């Protein structure tokens with residue numbers, strides 16, 4: 001397994017181009033199953049999670065071609081059983097359920113197990129499918145969803161941790177070919193949900209209200225092929241903003257949508273950083289002096305759970321006491337024990353991390369766990385004395401396109417060691 005060595009200390013400056021959104025590309029690629037016509041998707045990032053999704057589409061019978069950032073898919077004839085050995089590697093595979101249910105009135109996907117950020121149930125997805133007239137059964141670790149027909153209905157997808165992103169995506173995709181109108185209350189409002197709705201409408205669907213808690217889908221007879229460009233990755237952008245806050249002089253992010261990460265910009269401004277925005281770029285002026293903050297993660301437009309670990313890395317060396325409460329995935333603190341091995345002073349109290357800023361962090365061999373925790377360890381390494389060795393770097397490659405090369409282009413000193 002590859003590892004990366006992060007040399008602490010260099011200042012970052014310059015500009016970096018942000019890739020297309022992983023969490024938008026994955027459901028949009030799944031949505032190409034809704035038509036037998038050809039779809040062309042641009043700005044698809046080169047990530048292992050995307051590779052897994054393309055493998056699943058191919059296994060299901062679609063013709064898939066990739067030419068740098070553009071993916072062409074034609075799902076002429078399809079089967080309906082997603083392969084366990086790929087699905088188990090990526091929870092997001094669950095978002096093929098909705099399109100397969102729409103297209104073929106049945107779908108079988110292995111149940112996504114838990115993962116390091118906590119339990120990953122799909123009860124709200126299944127509740128939405130049942131509202132549309134589908135049934136499901138769980139057997140041998142798989143969930144099979146099936147329906148003789150799908151009828152528009154009103155459903156509420158709000159769970160005890162708030163809205164569900166992939167649940168909203170799945171039910172939206174199950175509703176686009178249903179008979180009649182579907183109302184999804186308690187919908188997720190993430191920009192990636194809006195991007196999927198825009199792609200579905202480009203295919204001839206009738207989806208309104210995406211980006212609000214109430215999405216209305218009027219079923220149509222069939223969908224046609226479409227061409228679409230995926231939105232920029234707001235979490236990659238946020239991650240690079242924190243890298244600039246930690247060790248940057250002046251860093252500019254190109255091809256971003258500042259409005260998609262407003263809560264992150266607001267938090268970093270409150271921490272004392274100067275951030276300049278244009279329509280498609282963000283510039284952070286690092287001045288070294290971060291102020292401690294109290295933050296809580298919430299569904300969009302609140303502060304994103306996918307940025308929680310990165311903020312823990314920033315606050316590890318911020319004077320004073322910062323507090324971060326994780327309201328979406330309460331167990332998502334795998335990074336804390338690794339940051340403490342680097343000298344961070346963090347106390348966990350339930351779903352809250354209390355971070356006492358320290359003068360110095362020291363480089364150490366650390367273990368990557370989930371995608372964002374791994375990025376946080378790289379960020380901590382940028383500001384640590386000595387070298388931080390991040391093992392199991394495949395976790396990072398799942399969601400960040402060449403993060404080491406992009407950071408090195410800004411002045412970081414990161415080496416990738418092939419195992």
Ligand code: EPZ
Nearest residue numbers: 023092119121122123124125159161163164165166328371
């Ligand atoms: C999406 O996961 C993202 N993944 C996650 O990003 C992100 O952290 C998450 O949304 C929250 O923003 C993709 O888009 C591929 P949820 P998703 O359903 O849809 C509970 C990353 O790092 N829940 O919004 O799977 C769930 O346990 C990844 O890029 C139920 O209880 O997350 C969690 O506590 C990690 N029942 C909360 O809701 C359900 O049926 C939010 O989960 C579904 C979810």
